[in-house]
Amino acid sequence: MKKVLLIIVLLFVVLLGSAILVPVLFKGPLLAKISRTINKNLNAKVEFEDFSLSIFKGFPKIQAELTGLTITGKNQFEEDTLLAVQSVSTNLSLSDLFNSEQMAINTIRLDRAKLYLLSTLDGLANWDIAKDSGSESSTEAAQSTLNLSLQSIELRNFSLTYKDEATTTVVQLKNATADASGQVEGTVTTFNLSSEIDEFVLEYDSVQYISKTRLKAVSQLTADYDKMVFTFGDSHLFLNDLPLDLTGRFEMPSDSMYFDLKLIQPQSNFKSLLALVPQTYQSYLDDVKANGDAGFEANIKGWFYDDNYPAIDSRLYIANADFQYQDFPEKVSQIALESSISKPQGELDLLQIEISQAHAQIRNNPVDLKLLLTQPMSDPAFDASLNGKIDFTSLGKVIPMDSIRLSGVVQGNVRLKGTLSAVEAQDFSRINSNGTFTLDKVHIETPQLSQTVELNSGSVKIDNQQIAVSSFNAKTGQSDFTLNGQLSNYLPYFFTNKTLKGSFNLQSNYLNLDELANIMVEDTVETTSAGDSIMAFHVPGNLDLSFRSNIKRATFDRMNIENIEGVILVKNQMLQLQKLDMNMLGGQLTIDGNYVNNEANQPDFDFNVNINAFEIPAAYQSFPTMQRYAPIASKSSGKISSQFKFKGKLNEALELMPSSLNGAGLLSTQSLQIVNSPTFDQIKNFVKKEKLQNVKINDFTSNFKLENGNLLVNPFTTRIADQDVTISGKVLVDQTLDLALDFNVNKDDLASDILKTLSYIPGSSNIAKLDVGVAVTGQMKSPKVALDLSKAKDQIANEFKKSSQEEIQKSVKKLGDELKKLFK
Template sequence: MKKALLILVGIVAVLMATAIIIPIAFKGPLMEKVKKTINQNLNATVEFDNLSLSLFKSFPKVQAEITGLTVTGKDCFANDTLVSIGSLATNLSLSDLFKSDDLKISSLQVSGSRIFLLSTTDGQVNWDIALPDDAAQSPEEETGDALTISLQEIIIRDMSLTYKDDETTTLLKLLNTNIDATGQVEGTVTKFNLDGEVGEFILEYDSVQYIANTVLKAKSELTADYDKMSFVFGESTLFLNALPLDVSGRFEMPSDSMYFDILFKQPQSNFETLLAMVPEDYQNYLKDVKTTGEAGFEGQIKGWYYEEDYPGIQTRMFIKNATLQYAGSPEKVEQISLETSISKPQGGFDLLVVDVSNAHAQIRENPVDMSLHLTHPMTDPYFDATFSGKIDFTRLADVIPMDSMELRGLLDGKLAIKGKMSAIEKQDFTNISSNGAFNFRNFYILTPQITRPVEISSGNVAISNTEINLSQLAAKTGQSDFQLNGKLSNYLPYFFLNKTLKGEFNLKSNYVNFDELASLMAETDSATTTSSDSLIAFQVPGNLDLVFRSQINRASFDRMDIRNIDGLILVKDQALQLKKLNMDMLQGQLTVDGAYKNNKTNKPEFDFNLAINSFQIPAAYQSFSMMQRYMPIAAHSQGNISSQLKFKGQMDEKLNIIASSLSGNGFLNTQNLQILDSPTFDQIRNFIKKEKLKNVKIDDFTSNFRLENGNLLVDPFNTKIADQEVTVQGKVLVDRTLDLNMDFKVNKDDLNADINKTLGFLPGSENIQLLDISVVVSGELTQPKVSLDLSKARKQIEEEVKKSTKEQLDKSVKKIGNELKKLFN
């Protein structure tokens, strides 16, 4: 028993040692075979992180796994990775490892692969990496140390393929692809059972996505003849989202070309089955839908693909006498019909023809009809499209669930457009036919994105080759009403070529509540904000050139009552411009010229000229943040101001002015200015009579100023404060500190009683009528410090005293005593 146990342990030890030693021993030779096969057949740079062998993962076979595999092109594609694979594994027979001749690959497991196929504008492709026949090693030249491939099993997980054609501006993506294929080898022929799914199929042309959010599934019997490179479909089903298509036919790759002869057809000709083509993201809109009618989708791809020569395409989708009705809905869409074909003979894609005819749907007595004919899409697209119909959105809401959106109203109109793209590019509108007219009546729109409904009582639109004319558009939202008429020009180049859309409009209104309009867009979170907080920076589109002549009888903004708004509003060069925009407000008038333009940092730039005429100071202080920043004393003031201000700077994302960015210049003029109970003037009562400073009157003045990096610099100006002559100058800095000098010439009679008494003792004081006293205001703008500078006054008094005789001085010296100390201490 003991001896048998030792033998068993020995056998296990040998097997374990073999399982460890074999992968190590054969890793080197296998890597040589892999590299040799690659180098003999590919004109590309192939690299991988590691090649490992394991007897444990697929015992009794050996699993060989390459990780971090990349295939990179050469020459002009040297920087393009054609293929990257996270893991590429196969199972090898243990006996094959001991052979010196061919190593057969019969299975592949691929995971995490990314394939990028690129065709350039000059016709070069990055996947043409196979060496020419004369460069590749022929079987006769092979030494016997190579790989042969005879696949019977393929497992692909998480593969994404991207095809980009720069010349045709086509982009094709197959994302999140999984494929399982098992087969049986009969000579050079393998019969596969194929089961695959593409998580998302995307087709984009000229930066426009025509197919997205589409799932592809396939189940197929595929016979592959590797010798002839021929692939034949047996019983096969392809799913577009949930739409099944029976697929049959074959494709071949005899050399550097491909031949297709593939048929596909919807197995059940009914409308309900066709609706399965709707992308999964929108399938929830089709829940509880009842349908009737016949419908189908079918097609064929037949012909050769070589360079710019593509096979013929013939597809057809049709709907006949169908209906659609949601469960519980009182209305239904009926008489639904459609005939669509996309076809092309053998050749380039410019031969493609798209025909949509007999497109019709109806809700009660409201029909809609459409058609489209499109040819030569690649070189010079020719289009012929029509629309006519009457849509009652009130009834439509009874047919199609609108979720939380309310939509009512009537649209009645028609449009026909026909011509070539080249005529649009040349703006040769004589060869473009475009005409139509639309009428809007009693529209009511309320969505979760807006806080109050928008109502359009009436509107007419007329369309010609060159213009879209809008007339009689009457709209309302909240308390605001609008009447708009005008025209749009250059609209065809705008829609087809992304050129500039031009327009001129007249905007009239009896009342506009700008606070309501500023908060028209609903908040995205539950936080509540004031109307001013809801303002955010916005981008002005770059391909618009619009002019609005505005006449608004009355408006309100931030508690301000504004009347008689008249002027031009321009949208041009990615900027919002105001031209001579006049308005009556704050018991005065305002004229605005300027521009607003946002940038990549979302810090809009502005450049404005303001002409203010006779604003009431208290109301202006409450309304303008700049006045609150630079003139807080206005909070204690009455009277009127006028100003001419030219300034520019930046705003933040909430449209608050960034003070440090301000620069400009202007002047300020006052009328009937009076300072009421100002703490600043309270501090100079020790030299002017108190009754003069209770409500300080300031004579009208004009002050010139500059803005430099947010600092307000005030040039010297003269006025009278409390009937005293004064020269004022100084600055208010961007950090809200100030340095202000007020040089008074105080009337001797207005000095307070203590100073007058002291002066009366001095000889020569009768010659002083005006006393020079300077007041310095500094420190924080909201809590300034006031100090007196009496150096000039002291010098005045000294000069007059020096003129006195010794006898006059002796008589006065006993009287002045401590009084001089009070004055100059």
Template sequence: MKKVLLIITIIFVVLIGSAVLIPVLFKDTLMEKVKTAINKNVNATVEFNDFNLSLFKAFPKVQAEIVDLSITGKDQFQTDTLFSAGSIATNLSLSDLFNANDLKISSILIDKANINLLSTADGLVNWDIAMPTEEETTVDTTQSDMAISLQSIEVRGLNLTYNDEATTTIVQLKDANLDASGEVEGTITRFKLDAEVGEFVLNYDSTQYIANTVLKANSELTADYDKMVFEFGESRLYLNDLPLDLSGRFEMPSDSMYFDLQLKQPESSFKTLLALVPKDYQSYLDGVTANGDAGFEASVKGWFYEEDYPEINARLYIKNADLKYQDLPEKISAIALETAITKPQGDLDLLKVEISKAHAQIRENPIDMHLLLTTPMSDMAFDAALNGKIDFSTLAGAIPMDSIDLSGVLAGNLSLKGTMSAVEAEDFTKITSNGNFTFSNIHVQTPQITKPFELSSGTVKINNQEIAVSSFAAKTGSSDFTLNGKLSNYLPYFLNDQTLRGDFNLQSNYLNLDELSSLMAEDTTTTTATSDSVIAFQVPGNLDLTFRSKIAKASFDQMDISNIDGLIVVKNKMLQLQKLDMNMLGGELTIDGNYISSEKNQPDFDFNVQINSFDIPVAYQSIGTMQHYMPIAAKSTGKISSQIKFKGKMNESLSIIPTSLNGNGFLSTQNLQIVDSPTFDQVKNFIKSEKLKNVKVEDFTSKFRLENGNLLVDPFQTNIADQEVTVSGQVLVDQTLDMDLAFKVNKDDLTGDISNALSFLPGSSNISKLDIGVGVTGELSSPKVSLDLSKAKDQIAEEVKKSTKEELEKSAKKIGDELKKLFK
């Protein structure tokens, strides 16, 4: 028993030791074989971080694993990673480890792979990494270090992107998984294959045509690795939940490929075809009853080599179908569609896409359409037409509108025929475009807008060169407007992203600009709130539009505005106001200037503003800038006129950022009166108080500058409370001020104490005005007033020096007489 236990222990130790030593002993040999095999077969940069061997993971076989593999192209593709994987593993027999001349790969496991296939505009591809061989060289497969005879393939988390720059086509397979197991008979392997693609995406010419589509496949595949022929047995594909039967084969005899594949929908029903609707929108089909015939079938047959592509035939059809939501009263009936995608063997420019028939109707309101696209690669030609009538009331009774209240009638037709080269060259002689649409009694109300939009009438006429808009009479809230005009260069704009030009006349009896600025409803799902609503907007760069505006009356921020007349131009990412005149605040306003979009949503502006006879109390209540720089206007009456040229920035709510202001201008007053001002109340110790109750200011004109938000006032002269005064100083952006008021006070208007004191001084009779300086500093809301009597003292001293001996004795006697009266 002891001997048996000893033998078992020895065997166990040997096995454990082998399991540990074999990966160590053979790791370098296998790594060298892998590197040699790769270098012999690819013209690319291949890197991996580690190479592992394990006897435990796949016992009794050894698992070989490459970790963090990447394959990068060379030359112009040296920055493009063609392939990467978290790991690639295969299982090897122990005999392969001891056979230095041969490795047999029968299974492979790939995890977290990314494949990026790129075909450049000049026809080069990044996957052409096979080492070039001379035609006369014969390959001796018996001397190969590695043989591939796959029986099991497992792929997890594969992402594949194909980017064809010449056709502006991008195809993506996201989060794909694949399981394939097979039986080997010589060089032939029969696979059972299960695959699923989490999302299939197709983009063409910057437009996404397919997204959120799930692909699945269950297939039997026979692979002849010797002849490189792959044939599908009983196979089924699924686009979302739409089943498609797949049959046929493809071959790869050399550097070309041959296809003979067929796809066909097994059930020709409209309801089954609706499974093509992307997953994100499948919920819209809940409760839908669908009837009618429909189907999809396609075939690919022929050779693929360089620019020679196989023949393609695809057909999608719908016949005598209808669709109805069970909770809605109306149905969409007479649905018909006939679509074909065809191409003979040859160049992709032979591809033709044709919708020969598309029809649907609700009650007696039909819509018909056809489309033909040819020569997509060289110069795409198009021929399309649309004709029909939509009664939005019945449409809302057939399709769920998600809280949208919609009514009214749209009727019209449109035809378009030409080539992309004619569009780009603006050669309208080679483009045929005709259309006519009429709108009547359109009513739109959605949760996204605060007021319903109503279009009582409107006509749109379309030809090769322009879209003419006439009799657009609309209303939203309390605002109304009528729009007439035209759009030109619309084909290059819609088809080639060129500049859209337009010239319109806008007329209105009344515009409520407060309602219009808050027309978009607040998003209640937003988690972050701001104190100001965001109304700053981006002006598109490919618009060149002119609006001649005549608005009888408007209101904004409690201001009544009338007789708005001028040009509004949208151009070069700017909103330009040109000689925009209006009556407001009891006077007139003219604006010239630009509003310039900013990526940070802080638009720039550059304005020249002329103000004529604004009523001061009304202007103070309405203009925030005036409240910022002239709080004294809150207790003022009269009128002001001004011309200001300034520029700066606005915030997201279109309020001016004070520190950004720079400019210059002048300010004039008419009949200015300052009522019960606390500031002027502080100078009553040298001016009679009755003069300061309602301070009259003589009309003046003052020049000023704006520097980084600071208002700098050049010295100017006026009369305040019937006293000559020179005013200068500054109002800073932090709402503090430092103003100097140099008064020449009439002797008769001095307070009694100062007047009496002067009467005792010799030479006082020669003083008609006294120089008194007043400094106003501190916060704008509560400024401090300080007196500067230095000039007055110098003035008095100078007059005393001029006095005669008799005048001095007389003044001394007068002072003595007053003292006697005081002590009598």
């Protein structure tokens, strides 16, 4: 027992000593060897956060681990991280550590690696970082650095992004895992490969053609490192759940590569092919009965070097197929597809994509499609046609519509043939585009819409130069539309993102703008945003559209609007209104102006507004700007007219930002009357009370300015409660008042106690009107009113001085305390 305990203690001491001594003795030399190997083989900047050796993690071997490894290119790629790995590790034996000149790595593990491959427009690649094999430094490195003889590779949480700027192609592998283990026989290693990719993405010209596609591979790969020949043995691939068998080989004898690979679908039936549907949508196929033949096969054979690519011959076909959902009465039948992607050995411009047949039908409603794409690199040529009829009522008996209800018929045909160069040059002699589509009683009802949309009729005609829309008649909720017009330059718009031009006439008997503004049902899912949903919008820059409206009646925010006529332009990222006329609020409104958004999502606007004879109470209820600057209008009657030009900014909810407002204009009134105003009630001590119950204000015209949200009123004269008055002042952006009302009060309209006092003053009979100043200050909601009688005192004093000595003596006894009351 003592011997056993002693052995255990000795083993523990040896292990503990090794755990302490190995990192101390070997970390420095090994780290130097790694750095020397990297620096002498790579033209790149290599950094890592830490390097460690552990005897326990890889026991009985020693685990070497680099953490936080990054490889960054040089020159134009110095800002691009080629590779970032959280952890790179391998296992080494003690003999490897002692025999440093012959040290070899045959296993490697990478955890959370991100690889970014970039090929630029001028043909440079960021992964071209290896030094010339014939250089002196690389030769020296081969003699004194690490050797790779991999027999085991493990990848965990691996991501790859490949971007080719010349072909606008992006390939992504997300959250991939891979295991490869092999047996070495001389220069030949046989690997057993197992890998799985959660998501495969293929993007071309900013359009994702493949996404949310899961890949899986189980393969046997024989690698002859001496001849650089790699041969696939028993290999199986899975695209989502579609199985594919892979056979063949590829070689890398020099800078070129040779391929001889074949892919084939082992199960030639339509049900298997449906596995290509992305995993996200597979649940929709759970209850589908599918019949018919289908298959996929592809051959890749030839050399790859420079711009020379191997030959491709692939075929995807479907024949005599149909599918039907369980418990649904109808099915999609006579499904047929014959398609291919092919090219001979040579440049990519020889690639040809063809759909020679694509057919399906529901009952007696067929849909046919054909497509041919050639010359994709030099001058893409296309020849496509679509012909069919869709009865939405029948469609709803074939596929699950969830809560969407559709009915009606759409039918038509279209043919498009030409080249991209012809589209760009707008050479319509080399383009063949024609077709027609008709809509008949199409009804759309969905939870995303608050109202049913009814497209009662419509006709679309397509030719080389335009898409003409005629007799487009629609209704949603209480609103009806009739739309006619045309779109031009549509081919350059769709193919090369050029400007889409169009002109339309919109007619309506009635529009409920409140319904239309809320036709999209708000998402009830809670968001992190604390405010309301954003309403500000950006106008696309590649649109040049005009809409001429003729709307007999509309309602908006409880306002009745009639005879809306004018032009709305969408152009230069701007929404423009041109002479938009309408009758509303008992008068007429004309608006000219524009709206344009910015990066801050705070749109700028610049409007000319002409208001003619608006009813004041209704205008106050309808316009927040009037509520802000003229709250007294809430207790007013009469009409207002105004002409003004102003500009400013809106916030994300399309609300005015007051401090941004600048402009000028004039305001005039007709039959203005203010009822029970607290402001005028505060001057009742010098004007008869009955004059202030319903204050009548004579018609006037006032000029005003807006400066950074401050309303500046130029002096103007009118009559208030039958008294002459001059008004001036300002309403500040913080809704602070600073107004002056200089009254010239008729002596007979003065308060009775003032009249009584004046009767004692010699010369008062000569006074017809008395100058009284009123200052209105403070906050708009609770203004303060102060009287200024200094001018009135001067008037009385001047008339008193003109009186005779006899008149003064007769009146002096009567004045007494009355004078004190007046001038206290």
